[in-house]
Amino acid sequence: MNDIADIVDGCRQWKRGSQEELYRQFYGYAMAICLRYANHKEEAVEILNDGFLKVFTHISTYDTSRPFKSWLARIMANTAIDHLRAQKRLLFAEDINKVYDLGSGSDDAIDKLSVDELLTLVQELPPAYKMVFNLYVMEGFQHQQIASMLGISEGTSKSNLFKAKRILKEKIERAASFLKNDNDDLPAQVAKVKK
Known part of the structure; x- marks a missing residue:
């Protein structure tokens, strides 16, 4: 397993092998995030692939002093948001000023x-x-x-x-x-x- 800094550096140089290694190492982690937002696995795969495309396109903005997983998670979540917006499936409930405790029992x-x-x-x-x-x-x-x-x-x-x-x-x-x-x-x- 290669060091993440080396993999990121290779991705910044658009090295195909580095991109494949990054995808392979973080596929499971990223897929778990995408599955939480998608309605089915095929949709999650679509979000995942779009997300990795964004990762490779914007890898130069990644700050290596911060955890890579956090940066990746944010991109995957934002990609899911974009996907659901494009599908016009995000309809938000009205604004409330106070959220009440659900209480116990469950x-x-x-x-x-x-x-x-x-x-x-x-x-x-x-x-x-x-x-x-x-x-x-x-x-x-x-x-x-x-x-x-x-x-x-x-x-x-x-x-x-x-x-x-x-x-x-x-x-x-x-x-x-x-x-x-x-x-x-x-x-x-x-x-x-x-x-």
């Missing part, structure tokens, strides 16, 4: 879910809610950054996050109640409450 149900099961429920969120949820929870962006990235107000970002969490809470609680009433396993219950 903590026990969450403890019973695996990461994959929780991600399956996140995938079922409406596109705008999923986008804000992923940017805030998964990528660690703040509402001010999300608002700037998406061209919305901070209140709209908060509103969409609140509604995404509310929908997830309802789905998790529904899965937990199915589990109490059935002897089926939780993955089957998650599949039942997807819609």
Whole structure:
């Protein structure tokens, strides 16, 4: 495995081998990000390829004193945003000034879910809610950054996050109640409450 600084340097010189090595080393990481925003794997691959094209085109702007993964993650998230905007699938909820706590109650149900099961429920969120949820929870962006990235107000970002969490809470609680009433396993219950 080559050092990332050497690979980046090769990419800046448009060396095909360096580009292939960068793609190979970060494919899984980048694909995981793209899958969080896409509705299906084919769409994630499209976002991924567009994202890597942006990486290779703009690699000269990468600051080598900062972590490469953070820079790559931001490009992949922005590419997903651009993709969903082009598809006209991002419709944001109204602005609210105060986001209320969802309260407890689903903590026990969450403890019973695996990461994959929780991600399956996140995938079922409406596109705008999923986008804000992923940017805030998964990528660690703040509402001010999300608002700037998406061209919305901070209140709209908060509103969409609140509604995404509310929908997830309802789905998790529904899965937990199915589990109490059935002897089926939780993955089957998650599949039942997807819609």
